[in-house]
Amino acid sequence: MSVRYALLGLLAQHPRHGYELHAAFEAVVGGERIWDVKPAQIYTTLARLQDGGLVSPEAVKQDGGPEKRIYALTASGRTELDQWFDSGVDREHHRDEFFVKLMLSLAMPEINPRRVIQNQRLRLFKDLHSQTAARARLNPKTGLAQILLFDKAIMHLEADLRWLDMVEARLEDVQRQPLPQPEARPRGRPRKPRAGPTPA
Amino acid sequence: MSVRYALLGLLAQHPRHGYELHAAFEAVVGGERIWDVKPAQIYTTLARLQDGGLVSPEAVKQDGGPEKRIYALTASGRTELDQWFDSGVDREHHRDEFFVKLMLSLAMPEINPRRVIQNQRLRLFKDLHSQTAARARLNPKTGLAQILLFDKAIMHLEADLRWLDMVEARLEDVQRQPLPQPEARPRGRPRKPRAGPTPA
DNA sequence: GGTGCCATGTAACGCGTTACATGATTAT
DNA sequence: ATAATCATGTAACGCGTTACATGGCACC
Structure with missing residues (x-):
């Protein structure tokens, strides 16, 4: 928008x-x-x-x-x-492509999630480097816009890298946990259709 | 995708x-x-x-x-x-709605950029709070997915808040700097069409 | 008989992209 | 002439959304 x-x-x-x-x-x-x-x-x-x-x-x-x-x-x-x-700007939803990739790699035995993570880490490092270099190349009179955008991009890349580290650490705990399958629910009316729109 | x-x-x-x-x-x-x-x-x-x-x-x-x-x-x-x-996942482009809002607020005398920033900060704090609360409410057996997504969201919200602080600090330096207007370039062929695609 | 799940879609719109089309002006 | 800018768009597609339509089956 x-x-x-x-x-x-x-x-x-x-x-x-x-x-x-x-x-x-x-x-x-x-x-x-x-x-x-x-x-x-x-x-x-x-x-x-x-x-x-x-x-x-x-x-x-x-x-x-x-x-x-x-x-x-x-x-x-x-x-x-x-x-x-x-008004405040809504966070654009975290419909994150890498997240889908990671979850799929956990569900597919033929894909190694560590490799997926390492791939992404390398990509992020590369991006971080190129953004940092581009930011350093700016002359001060270029105007605010570029500087702010580069800084924001860099900060988010750093956040992504930290998150990746966290993901890897957490994967060591839950080694090759099977995907949660949607349990086959019985047809027809549910047993307990109670509960409001947002239960507290 | x-x-x-x-x-x-x-x-x-x-x-x-x-x-x-x-x-x-x-x-x-x-x-x-x-x-x-x-x-x-x-x-x-x-x-x-x-x-x-x-x-x-x-x-x-x-x-x-x-x-x-x-x-x-x-x-x-x-x-x-x-x-x-x-392959690595491309960073989704930083086509950032708040950034546009901020730059416009600097260009429009009737809009106070400080207020725009403060609005956004409040929104981010609210989001951060609700995400943190939702994450704490998860029981451990819910599966990895939710936990990871919440953590990522939280880390990015924190990055956004830090960035906002930076923006505000930088605005104090360049008080009400006029927007760079697109200088009216003369028509026709440019004087010096030299230079490669990415000049070093 | 109603509700709610199972399972299929279609239609129309918003945002964004690439590719294409048109034509006038002006500098070399 | 050619190239480049000025200025206007259209067409078609990808992704995503909301809203609507259809019908069988099972449970109460």
Whole structure:
């Protein structure tokens, strides 16, 4: 949802057309090397926003070049933006690909989970190194954005590495524990369908 | 891409039908409270895999109940799965919604970035608390999956909090620094189109 | 007969990506 | 002419989500 709200925010500054939004987005977010937004996404998102009445086309300019359709934030767009600023961002769900891989490797006798873990550790080290190097290469006047993003990435990579160590340690305890199979429940109405939506 | 490979992995154990895959996935990944996969996704992903020739329908069973279409892994499916196990998982890109929010708040005079940060910090503390509590509530025989996921989530929340502190400290240095505007580059061919793809 | 599980999906949408198409302007 | 930027999109696909539709079977 980042792009959606980014467009609302940029249009809150002043009305713009698609190409300008694209450029402004990359300027805010730190340049194309950091976050490469495709023009297609700008235009489709803009269309969806217009559909929802959050932005509306204002005018078409032609200063010697091609047409520029200028979009502006509507009242409900402004409302949505303000609500966004006032709320915390949900943790993006931990639908973690490596976690699935690890659990599957435990369930498949022909796959060695240690190797899977070691693979991932090497990858993380490599990433950590390249991020650290890239961060060091920044000159200070590059602007905040890159620095902050690199720092965040590095901190999360470190967290991942620590987590991997923990996983390995825990695997030594529960050596080759069989996967929890979904017990074949009997059909029909359950014996005790009691309990509220969230039992305390 | 987690579900895609999870299905390949589960079918590598033995052929299954859609409903069974759904149940097995949730068993592997820790139950519905942790990772709620919708049946629709199982079936559509299965269809895509069949399209790509990675799985193929094997038989249709009818043991007194409805039809069950049994799918099996093909040779190329097995190959893809093995490659997946042998490779590291890419860091999912840091397309971070909060980061966009922060950068926009710096660019918009009517929004106070301190408040945005404080909002997010409160949210993270709340999440951290609820995750820690949920983790403590686990009984040890619940299986590895939940424990590991909670630990990972907690470690990343702590990293996010540390990062927020860093951001705040850095903002004190560069008070209300104007956003880097995309400098209006002259049209036409650039003066010095020299330089390789990654200049040293 | 109702509820709830077993088992199958389809439809439509949101976000994001790659690839493609069009055309004008301007510097060399 | 050619290349590069300015500026607009469309089409198709992958992944994920919500909502809806269908039907048999078993238990009470």
